[in-house]
Amino acid sequence: MAVYTEVSEDEAGALLQALGLGELTSLRGIEGGIENTNYFATSTQGEWVLTLFERLTHAQLPFYLHLMKHLAQHGVPVPEPQAKAAGVRIKAGEDEILHTVCGKPAAVVNRLRGKSELAPGPTHCAAVGDMLARAHLAARGYERRQPNLRGLAWWNETVPVILPHLDESQAALIRAELAYQNHIAASSAYAALPRGAVHADLFRDNVMFEGTAEQPVLSGFFDFYFAGVDTWLFDLAVTLNDWAIDLPTGTTDAARTQALLNAYQAVRPLTDAERRLLPAMLRAGALRFWVSRLWDFHLPREASMLKAHDPTHFERVLRQRVAAPLLA
Template sequence: MAVYTEVSEREAGALLQALGLGELQALRGIEGGIENTNYFVTSSAGEWVLTLFERLTHAQLPFYLHLMKHLAQHGVPVPEPQAKPEGARIPAGEDDILHTVCGKPAALVNRLRGKSELNPGRAHCAAVGDMLARAHLASRSFDRRQPNLRGLAWWNETAPAVLPHLDESQAALLRAELAYQNHVAAGSAYAALPRGAVHADLFRDNVMFAGTPEQPELTGFFDFYFAGVDSWLFDLAVTLNDWAVDLPTGATDAPRTRALLDAYQAVRPLTDAERRLLPAMLRAGALRFWISRLWDFYLPRSASLLTPHDPRHFERVLRQRVAAPLALP
């Protein structure tokens, strides 16, 4: 259940009125998600998703919301935060697209068409690769800055907390991979990687499709609340580690990998440094999610209402990425 704060029809209607989005026709809580309260909202002007942020603050949210707004305005299909009318009074702590509902920071975005594809084929992977490259190019002109808060510094900080819960083989793998990633990050090739705002969590359940399995239409990326500034290669690696692996084993799925990479590079060809470091970044992406799932599994927050993901999946992906590095032609 992802309705932690009850929103009344009066409160939802008041927000719609303040944003000039018509009269409320329906309000329905969304079951699912992890940390935020979500509602489907129907008004006389369209279909929307209302999110109340239960952990992120008014001060933390502008980077994420303005990134979504920027991408939407540059032709990337993402939920676009709806703005207050020009000249409207902006209360303290808010801005034009950050609002307050029931005392919580809130955003209202357009509802995407379609559904997530949890068993993607090559056509889905190609569509994701194409749009991810377009999002990276669009982020070049995004001027807000926030580091990837789940990047290398967080891995170094969090690893000691999860190590006591691992067996000897797992602990050895974690220590060795963390040392390797620190070594990579200190090198000149890593420093040369193109950077910008990244999604950093573009898994299968964060993309929507319409159309058919043979001819899918990618209708949007969503859930940008792990976004930050990092290398675009890391973002690509995180995406490949979910869309183009065999879930039971963690092994590379070669046809889906090729489809995603070819489509990405048709829009934004990888630099020499990126081609050289893709195997290392695939390992980095697996390490990031192995550590975070270990953390969620062994050190869960008391407020969490969902069963944490099994961390062994990304342990398998990491072992596969170490044993069989991806070779680009």
């Protein structure tokens, strides 16, 4: 959620009016994140988030936006893309919920209530596990298809680009893990994993809570712009790798892990193939974010409000997942 493209109040206001969302009263850039330009936009009718997509194209975006719309309409608390008002012309490349601002694809969604919990306990993790399983089941009826653009094919393309920036130990680890993940992906057990549309980036800062620390209420998932069709197990592994580890060391937190897994399985029990491959997918999730953070750190783009994440964090997580596999 950096700001790469400066949006004027006139431009933002014109879009809100085209969506029938009232008059703009304030516009503020959002810090954090690395992929898109985001603003908080307040209007006479409510609180909104305006996103300009810096890498994704008009052709790619309907998958993400209509997934959010689908989940919202099936009871999953996610930001709902706002549609153009009746009579507003839909330009080439757009649809009713995909717009254009400053020449970039754009969307406006309702702003979720609450705040992110960056130091979650087991109760927070249980809420996340429950809602993640519900989101997976709700997405079964979603018919659009787009691969996970940060999946194995992207790892295979990107690792050679970042290898020159690594020391000998890091290079050996990333080569070995990439070979292992290619082996797993070619297996019959992997082919048997249930799959569908997944979030693929459900970190602590992409979930909102209301209530108290003792009795939190999950008010929403957001930032679906890494979503794609992948295995549900990979999505669960990515989530566990953030919500259920000790951040300084990357080690597993047993209580949070069990809370998240138990809540998930109370809604959607894991299959035998998923239980067998959970350790491998936890490694895959760590590799995916180590690779992307190395790429963003060593090959950064310019942005007016950009904070690159530390790539060594997911190196630690990967080493821990290799050394101490988690069994479901």
